[in-house]
Amino acid sequence: MxxxxxxxxxxxxxxxxxxxxxxxxxxxxxxxxxxxxxxxxxxxxxxxxxxxxxxxxxxxxxxxxxxxxxxxxxxxxxxxxxxxHGLTATKARIYISRPGLYKHVNRVPCRIADIELRAPNQLWVGDVTYLKMQDGSWQYLSVIMDRFSRRIISWSLSERRDAQLTVSALQRAVRNRGHHEELIFHSDRGVEYMANDYRKKLGHYGISQSMNRAKSMNDNAFMESFFQQFKTERIKRVVLESVEQLRGIITEYMRYYNYERSHSSIGYLSPHEFESRISC
Known part of the structure; x- marks a missing residue:
């Protein structure tokens, strides 16, 4: 039948x-x-x-x-x-912030317009972002990237957004990479980068400071893009219950980003692979 x-x-x-x-x-x-x-x-x-x-x-x-x-x-x-099979990649959306402009910032020029990057440690870029915890408190993440290879060379996390946070990230970057002749550090016009303590530390290391031009937030677009990728690929997927948990997530992502995540702008290599090939 x-x-x-x-x-x-x-x-x-x-x-x-x-x-x-x-x-x-x-x-x-x-x-x-x-x-x-x-x-x-x-x-x-x-x-x-x-x-x-x-x-x-x-x-x-x-x-x-x-x-x-x-x-x-x-x-x-x-x-x-x-x-x-319904596989659609998660895409990061980039939001350009508009912080207030400060008259004294005009003393710091934008030094990156005509720079030609040929090797690591010519140009470092930095920025700070905020991360909301489950209990409603905030943690602030300061990151420094080598613009040539897109490699994250240091980061620092704190409950306060101040010069101590950014100085800590800078000190770790110098420990990890050294300080080099004609090295430029570029950031947005945040007060934590204009603080005397931060500027003195740059001077101590012999690093030239550069800042975004007025109304030109895209000067630091690589850091904006990195933070959006990080939040999209990791932070939006979890509930942040503790600072220890957050530090673990950041540590894991930085390793993944530097050693595994490919970047179309550097030939679909990871930052580590890209730097290794340049040094050969």
């Missing part, structure tokens, strides 16, 4: 789709096409890469990751497979 029902269902389907019974039987004997089999295998690899990077890699970066392990595949095919 079951066999008769199956035959009836097949016959009905053939009539609906205008397919002959012989044609259906021929298709059924062939089984799944080689192309579909390859797509299925590719999806397994794509899914693994997508999950490893917390759903933040789109088809261009996944294609590059596949090519790194010897799988030659085009971006359109990766995009199609992702679309068919």
């Amino acid at each position: 079951e066999q008769n029902r199956e035959k009836h269902s097949i016959a009905l389907m053939c009539r609906v789709y205008s397919v002959t019974r012989d044609g259906y039987n021929s298709w059924h004997r062939r089984g799944i096409s080689a192309r579909r089999t390859e797509d299925s295998e590719l999806f397994e690899m794509i899914s693994m890469i997508f999950k490893r990077h917390n759903g933040c890699y789109g088809s261009p970066k996944i294609m590059q990751e596949l090519r790194k392990i010897g799988i030659g595949v085009g971006q359109k095919r990766v995009a199609r497979i992702m679309r068919e």
